[in-house]
Amino acid sequence: MSDVIALSGVGRTFATDPPVPALVEVDLRITRGDYVSIIGPSGSGKSTLLNILGLLDLPDTGRYELEGVETTGLDDTARTALRGSRIGFVFQSFHLLAHRDVTDNVMLGELYTGAPRSGRGERAAAALDRVGMGHRRDFRPGRLSGGERQRVAIARALIGDPALLLCDEPTGNLDSVNTAAVLDLFEELRAGGTTLVVITHDEAVSARADRRVRITDGRLSELDSATVELPVLGATGGRA
Amino acid sequence: MRWLRRRGGTPAPASRLDLRDLVTEVLAGIGTRPARTALTILGTVLGIGTLVTTLGVSATAGNQIAGRFDSVTATEVAVEIPPRLTPDSPPTVPWAALGNLARLNGVDAVAAYSRTESGKEPSVRANTLRDPERVLDRALPVLGATTALPAAARTDVAVGRFFDDGHIARRDRVVVLGEQAAQLLGVTRIDNRPAVFIGGAPFTVIGILGPVRRADQQDLTGSAVIPWTTADDRLHLGPATTVIITTVLGAAPLIAGQAPIALSPNDPAAVRVEAPPDPAELRTGVAEDVSGLLLILGLVSLVVGALGIANVTLVTVMERTAEIGLRRALGARRRHIATQFLLESTAVGLLGGIIGASAGIIAVVVISVTRHWTPVLDAGLAGAAPLAGATVGLLAGLYPALRAARMQPVDALRGPA
Numbered sequence: 001m002s003d004v005i006a007l008s009g010v011g012r013t014f015a016t017d018p019p020v021p022a023l024v025e026v027d028l029r030i031t032r033g034d035y036v037s038i039i040g041p042s043g044s045g046k047s048t049l050l051n052i053l054g055l056l057d058l059p060d061t062g063r064y065e066l067e068g069v070e071t072t073g074l075d076d077t078a079r080t081a082l083r084g085s086r087i088g089f090v091f092q093s094f095h096l097l098a099h100r101d102v103t104d105n106v107m108l109g110e111l112y113t114g115a116p117r118s119g120r121g122e123r124a125a126a127a128l129d130r131v132g133m134g135h136r137r138d139f140r141p142g143r144l145s146g147g148e149r150q151r152v153a154i155a156r157a158l159i160g161d162p163a164l165l166l167c168d169e170p171t172g173n174l175d176s177v178n179t180a181a182v183l184d185l186f187e188e189l190r191a192g193g194t195t196l197v198v199i200t201h202d203e204a205v206s207a208r209a210d211r212r213v214r215i216t217d218g219r220l221s222e223l224d225s226a227t228v229e230l231p232v233l234g235a236t237g238g239r240a
Numbered sequence: 241m242r243w244l245r246r247r248g249g250t251p252a253p254a255s256r257l258d259l260r261d262l263v264t265e266v267l268a269g270i271g272t273r274p275a276r277t278a279l280t281i282l283g284t285v286l287g288i289g290t291l292v293t294t295l296g297v298s299a300t301a302g303n304q305i306a307g308r309f310d311s312v313t314a315t316e317v318a319v320e321i322p323p324r325l326t327p328d329s330p331p332t333v334p335w336a337a338l339g340n341l342a343r344l345n346g347v348d349a350v351a352a353y354s355r356t357e358s359g360k361e362p363s364v365r366a367n368t369l370r371d372p373e374r375v376l377d378r379a380l381p382v383l384g385a386t387t388a389l390p391a392a393a394r395t396d397v398a399v400g401r402f403f404d405d406g407h408i409a410r411r412d413r414v415v416v417l418g419e420q421a422a423q424l425l426g427v428t429r430i431d432n433r434p435a436v437f438i439g440g441a442p443f444t445v446i447g448i449l450g451p452v453r454r455a456d457q458q459d460l461t462g463s464a465v466i467p468w469t470t471a472d473d474r475l476h477l478g479p480a481t482t483v484i485i486t487t488v489l490g491a492a493p494l495i496a497g498q499a500p501i502a503l504s505p506n507d508p509a510a511v512r513v514e515a516p517p518d519p520a521e522l523r524t525g526v527a528e529d530v531s532g533l534l535l536i537l538g539l540v541s542l543v544v545g546a547l548g549i550a551n552v553t554l555v556t557v558m559e560r561t562a563e564i565g566l567r568r569a570l571g572a573r574r575r576h577i578a579t580q581f582l583l584e585s586t587a588v589g590l591l592g593g594i595i596g597a598s599a600g601i602i603a604v605v606v607i608s609v610t611r612h613w614t615p616v617l618d619a620g621l622a623g624a625a626p627l628a629g630a631t632v633g634l635l636a637g638l639y640p641a642l643r644a645a646r647m648q649p650v651d652a653l654r655g656p657a
Contacts (some may be wrong), residue, residue, distance in 0.1 A: 054569065056650045077573060081254045084571010091653060095566040099272035111265075112255040112571035156570075168653075 010062035037209035088157025147178025283545030284592025291538035292600025331479030346491030351392035352480035384471025400447030549636035565652020589633015597625035
């Protein structure tokens with residue numbers, strides 16, 4: 001299995017007064033098909049790690065290889081291109097365009113990647129079928145439930161066939177039923193070979209991943225998912 | 241295009257945005273908030289509309305004034321002759337010199353008259369009765385004129401006739417009254433051969449003039465006109481004080497230049513010519529007068545419209561922070577974001593320009609119809625107005641678009657959608 005992500009010695013310090021070290025000497029390898037959760041409380045450096053993994057921010061030190069491409073030396077244009085074509089983002093608040101229908105929102109996922117216009121509708125339909133939203137193609141996001149909206153957002157992330165699905169608190173705005181549906185979908189996607197990184201503060205969400213990484217004060221530590229040290233909360237379901 | 245080498249040799253092309261996709265995104269951006277777009281457009285509509293209306297109406301009005309001017313006033317010339325220094329010196333313009341002027345090509349009619357000085361009008365009365373209840377004596381200006389006066393002053397003899405060369409040669413005591421003068425004196429008919437007394441001497445009324453259609457000769461209507469020879473004899477009016485000329489269309493400037501030489505070859509500068517101004521100058525003058533202030537008003541409206549577009553686009557950018565962040569996460573480059581917002585504001589400006597130009601043209605036509613004018617519309621103006629609107633939108637969108645492009649996707653994405 002080839003590495004999708006290889007972080008080595010990554011550090012990021014914010015130039016405030018006094019300087020805040022958000023990430024310290026982070027090493028992380030994620031291979032193709034992995035389902036990794038990164039868990040930590042707010043202020044632990046989760047967002048910084050997400051921004052660096054998503055090529056939205058640059059580390060001060062260390063190297064970040066995405067599918068073997070060393071990204072820290074790339075200019076903004078090249079990183080934007082990589083971000084658009086290789087990383088699929090899933091956000092806590094979905095970020096769907098309210099005035100566009102579901103298909104338009106999904107097609108937005110490959111607007112900037114240089115993918116041909118022809119067949120875009122079919123690809124969007126296929127992505128919607130993958131997340132089980134094929135029956136809502138012409139709906140506006142306002143008429144969908146939170147879980148349905150997040151599934152549309154996941155379809156948007158999937159349409160470009162990215163190397164990595166980067167999910168930032170994907171269930172943060174969802175109730176327990178919808179959370180369970182989205183987590184079930186993640187498992188289906190992982191079974192289909194998608195590489196998933198889920199960043200969360202929710203132990204129950206984190207527990208669903210194959211591999212768990214805890215981030216505390218900017219430092220990563222692997223958790224053995226087989227020996228979950230925290231009790232799994234009942235309503236959101238235990239291990240599937 | 242930049243190609244990146246990845247492991248396995250798969251290249252990742254730089255992000256790009258198809259033009260058709262860009263247009264779709266821009267139209268969707270404008271169309272999602274129709275009410276706001278309409279209000280944003282309003283400023284540009286007002287500005288462009290005012291400009292088009294102003295330019296159109298002033299062009300139309302300028303043409304109308306010049307047209308009316310051409311047909312009447314441009315054919316009228318008057319020559320004022322200053323009085324002699326001493327009664328014995330030779331006249332500046334002898335009566336016989338009138339013939340020189342009448343021969344000129346382009347002259348329709350020439351008449352000369354000598355007029356009693358203002359304040360020294362003789363008393364004119366219709367009879368010798370002494371009625372203590374009525375004022376019968378009227379101090380009226382008396383003109384000693386040549387026979388062509390009705391033609392040169394654009395009037396007609398309403399009743400009776402005008403005097404002819406025979407009356408002048410015989411120095412007859414005949415008088416033709418102006419319309420108002422006849423009313424004042426109570427003379428309404430001439431078949432009973434009424435007489436009026438001018439300076440005590442009886443004159444036979446042989447005619448009454450109708451309305452005077454020449455604007456600079458309205459004095460005629462309140463005057464008594466007698467042969468110039470009789471006037472010289474009885475009232476010592478002397479040589480002509482005024483020569484009035486009507487010309488064929490377009491000849492007035494030429495005749496105005498030639499008249500002093502024809503009338504007073506020895507000293508052309510001694511007479512003063514009143515000729516109509518050059519129609520071309522008049523047209524531009526009128527157009528500038530009418531449009532100057534309104535043009536400023538239109539430009540101010542346009543600036544206000546631009547500020548409106550800039551303001552609303554800026555608000556839109558702030559509102560769509562999350563969307564901008566999302567597009568950046570999806571691979572949009574800064575220039576894609578900037579182009580999208582710039583095109584949105586340009587499209588709003590263009591829309592305002594089109595609506596404003598249409599409204600302006602309709603306004604010009606409506607104003608022309610109510611005034612019975614022929615609307616004059618510059619095709620270039622109708623084409624340039626929407627472009628001006630688009631330019632306004634483009635300029636107004638520059639700053640908001642830059643703000644949008646500079647936004648950090650990191651900050652944009654974690655906020656609420």
